[in-house]
Amino acid sequence: MSDTATLAAVSPLSDRLLAMNESATIAMAKKGRELAAKGFDVINLSFGEPDFQTPQYIKDAAKQALDDGYTFYTPVPGIPELRQAICVKFKRDNNLDFLPNQIVVSTGAKQALANAVLSLVNPGEEVIVFSPYWVSYEEMVKLAEGVPVPLVGTLENNYKATASQLEAAITPRTKLIMYSSPCNPTGAVFSREELGAIAEVLARHPQVYALADEIYEYINFVGEHASLANFDEIKDRVITVNGFSKGYAMTGWRLGYLAARADIAAACEKMQGQVTSGTCSIAQRAGVAALAGGRASSDAMAAAYRRRRDLVLEAVKDIPGLNTPTPSGAFYIFPVVSAFFGRTAPDGSTIRDSSDLALFLLNDAYVSSVSGEAFGAPECLRFSTAAADEKLVEAFRRIKVSLAKL
Numbered sequence: 001m002s003d004t005a006t007l008a009a010v011s012p013l014s015d016r017l018l019a020m021n022e023s024a025t026i027a028m029a030k031k032g033r034e035l036a037a038k039g040f041d042v043i044n045l046s047f048g049e050p051d052f053q054t055p056q057y058i059k060d061a062a063k064q065a066l067d068d069g070y071t072f073y074t075p076v077p078g079i080p081e082l083r084q085a086i087c088v089k090f091k092r093d094n095n096l097d098f099l100p101n102q103i104v105v106s107t108g109a110k111q112a113l114a115n116a117v118l119s120l121v122n123p124g125e126e127v128i129v130f131s132p133y134w135v136s137y138e139e140m141v142k143l144a145e146g147v148p149v150p151l152v153g154t155l156e157n158n159y160k161a162t163a164s165q166l167e168a169a170i171t172p173r174t175k176l177i178m179y180s181s182p183c184n185p186t187g188a189v190f191s192r193e194e195l196g197a198i199a200e201v202l203a204r205h206p207q208v209y210a211l212a213d214e215i216y217e218y219i220n221f222v223g224e225h226a227s228l229a230n231f232d233e234i235k236d237r238v239i240t241v242n243g244f245s246k247g248y249a250m251t252g253w254r255l256g257y258l259a260a261r262a263d264i265a266a267a268c269e270k271m272q273g274q275v276t277s278g279t280c281s282i283a284q285r286a287g288v289a290a291l292a293g294g295r296a297s298s299d300a301m302a303a304a305y306r307r308r309r310d311l312v313l314e315a316v317k318d319i320p321g322l323n324t325p326t327p328s329g330a331f332y333i334f335p336v337v338s339a340f341f342g343r344t345a346p347d348g349s350t351i352r353d354s355s356d357l358a359l360f361l362l363n364d365a366y367v368s369s370v371s372g373e374a375f376g377a378p379e380c381l382r383f384s385t386a387a388a389d390e391k392l393v394e395a396f397r398r399i400k401v402s403l404a405k406l
């Protein structure tokens, strides 16, 4: 047998797949579900999922689409009404001018991000990923055979990378920067001034593109949402990603989009055309209705997330050893938990890192969280605050009791 044949017998899976990490959020949610199936009362704070129902008017539009027999393949980049509605949204909310041929609708913002990374990044090119980052960014870059370069913000600056840090990180091999604002996992929000300074750096490096993930736009507790694409000198090199999952509580519908220069949008359409084609026809009709309905339902949900953030911040104040910055948006808290590293659990095991701590909290407090490691911040733990108030209160009561055992 040849060497390749022997290897194939050991694992038929590709090197690409074997090099990829499983999504840590999905893995923790799976562990939590396993415990729950054994009858334990697990509070799941690992998933980034709104606990609200999709607003009724959006569901009604989907029912209507079904009744209209709207069940056929759609154009790969999305139905014309939705692409047009997204242009209107960009003008209304972000003062951005796009034409429908610059919009690509995808199966979630996740696919929009993957389309952009796979369409832009060549093997060996560097992608500067503002860190802490959303778990999938690094893996998408690796899938494109690019080199992820984490750019770590400081705790003092709410983990936001600065323009001077960015300038220092850019090399002749840099192709792309990627970030989310509001940020998952930190909840940090870039101001217009901060993005302006970043735009000035990018203006000096014409080979560098930017992937701005604005999926949490509507969950912003500080007011203004700023877009990198607002800066004229670089707007042609910015790909703006957004979607319906978080702002409209539509995670299961799988509907997201990007806006970019027409040739980049066409590239993403080509990529998507070979992988999934146009996303669900019914979901797209629901998306048109969602946007036409404006922001009222999203704003009501954001008010609830803000109340829950405050409730959780109040609860963690009482827990020694957790250092929790105040999130300005999204629905997570991301405390520094390194004070617990090296401590001994009641079963005699040592808490070596945040993965051990997340497992300890799952098994002792029946609360699932996610280790900061997968987000590029191994000293942190991420808790979702998108749960009912009473669940949050109970979860942090249990966490306090469990942490006191260490």
Ligand SMILES: Cc1ncc(COP(=O)(O)O)c(C=O)c1O
Binding pocket: 048, 107, 108, 109, 110, 111, 134, 180, 183, 184, 213, 215, 243, 244, 245, 246, 251, 254, 255, 256
């Ligand atoms: C920062 C960020 N971007 C993108 C996504 C993916 O969104 P969607 O569910 O629309 O694919 C998520 C979901 O958790 C996210 O947190």
